[in-house]
Amino acid sequence: MQMQKAIIGKKVGMTQIFDESGKVIPVTVIEAGPCVVTQKRTMEKDGYESMQLGFEDVAERKLTKPEAGHLKKEDLPMKRHLHEFRIEDVSQVDVGDILKVDMFAAGEFVDVTGVSKGKGFQGTIKRWNGQRTPTSHGGGPVHRHAGSMGANSTPSRIMKGKKMPGHMGAEQVTVQNLTVVKVDAELNLIAVRGAVPGPKGGLVYIKNTVKTHREKIVSNAPTRLNPQKASARR
Numbered sequence: 001m002q003m004q005k006a007i008i009g010k011k012v013g014m015t016q017i018f019d020e021s022g023k024v025i026p027v028t029v030i031e032a033g034p035c036v037v038t039q040k041r042t043m044e045k046d047g048y049e050s051m052q053l054g055f056e057d058v059a060e061r062k063l064t065k066p067e068a069g070h071l072k073k074e075d076l077p078m079k080r081h082l083h084e085f086r087i088e089d090v091s092q093v094d095v096g097d098i099l100k101v102d103m104f105a106a107g108e109f110v111d112v113t114g115v116s117k118g119k120g121f122q123g124t125i126k127r128w129n130g131q132r133t134p135t136s137h138g139g140g141p142v143h144r145h146a147g148s149m150g151a152n153s154t155p156s157r158i159m160k161g162k163k164m165p166g167h168m169g170a171e172q173v174t175v176q177n178l179t180v181v182k183v184d185a186e187l188n189l190i191a192v193r194g195a196v197p198g199p200k201g202g203l204v205y206i207k208n209t210v211k212t213h214r215e216k217i218v219s220n221a222p223t224r225l226n227p228q229k230a231s232a233r234r
Contacts, residue, residue, distance in 0.1 A: 004092075005103050006207040007032045007083040008055035009190070011114065013200050017181055017191065029193040030112075030162050032101040032206060034188065038076055049090040053099065054079030083205055102185035111176045111208040114198035118170035128163040148227050172196035177209050 009032030017025045039052035058080035060068050071078055074095050104110065113206075124130040124146045132143045146165065150158050175196055182191040196204055 001131075004068055004085075004087040004089075004208055005110075006051070006087070006101070006205070007099055007101060008035050008052065008053055009033065009101075009204050009206060010056075011196060011198050011202045011204055012039065012189070015191075017061050022033050025181055025193055027193055028196045030192065030196070030204060030206065031135055031188055032190050034101075035099045036076060036079065036143055037093050037095050037097045037099065038071060038074065038079065038082060039084075039085075039115050041095065042090055046163045048086065049088065050086045051090055051093050052082055052084045054082050056080040059181055065096075080164065082201060085205070085207060087126035100185060101183055101190050104183055104190055106180055108180045108183055109211070110180060110192060110206050111174055111209050112178055112192065112196040112204050112206050113172060113174040114196055114202050116169045116171055116197045117199050122168040123165045124163055127165065127168045130163070135171050146205040151185055177211055182218050 009030040012031050013030050014026065017027050019025060033055070035053040035055045037051055038054040041048060041050045041052075043049055054071070054076065056079060058078050060078045063071075063078060064082070067082075068078060069114040070082075078098065086158070087093075119126070123144055124133065125144050130146070133139055133145075134146070135143050146163070152163065175194070178192040178194055180190060180194070181193050184191075190206070192206075198204060
């Protein structure tokens with residue numbers, strides 16, 4: 001069985017890479033790992049199989065006592081972020097193993113999960129891509145309002161699911177089937193084609209894609225990524 005891959009990282013920013021033919025590939029650069037396996041869950045004991053990873057060193061005083069005690073129990077270094085990944089065969093890893101970004105290779109497909117940028121309170125046009133009402137001939141000051149709220153005396157209420165103004169963004173989003181364009185094991189950087197959710201510096205989770213597809217060949221890119229250049233771009 002092929003090992004399921006997963007790692008925690010931070011979004012550095014977006015940049016572009018040129019392939020051998022000169023074609024531009026827009027990529028998001030992520031600083032991923034190294035991560036330590038901090039816990040395993042098994043089918044016999046927990047009813048499912050998963051591994052918990054720890055990312056980013058931190059002083060013990062900045063953790064709660066339960067968090068620090070959880071890591072001390074297995075004599076592990078203090079980690080700021082812990083996240084559990086479901087896998088099919090937990091016997092492939094052991095507590096204390098170090099997972100690095102070089103487990104991924106160019107041409108593979110991954111799913112990236114993060115928390116999207118918060119947009120605050122927004123109206124229906126920005127939040128749900130609604131349309132304005134006509135802006136002439138007595139349209140009134142309601143051009144960007146939500147419009148009709150629903151039916152008449154029956155059912156005398158607004159139906160569930162009505163698209164209303166409200167808090168936009170700041171929610172977990174997963175982007176599937178992103179192509180790994182380049183991996184720099186020396187700098188712990190991975191470049192994936194396209195955009196990933198969240199701001200620069202936001203925490204992201206990378207794992208094997210859950211979809212099946214034909215293999216796709218990605219041409220060789222430059223051998224080294226520049227995190228300073230990526231962070232300067234949007």
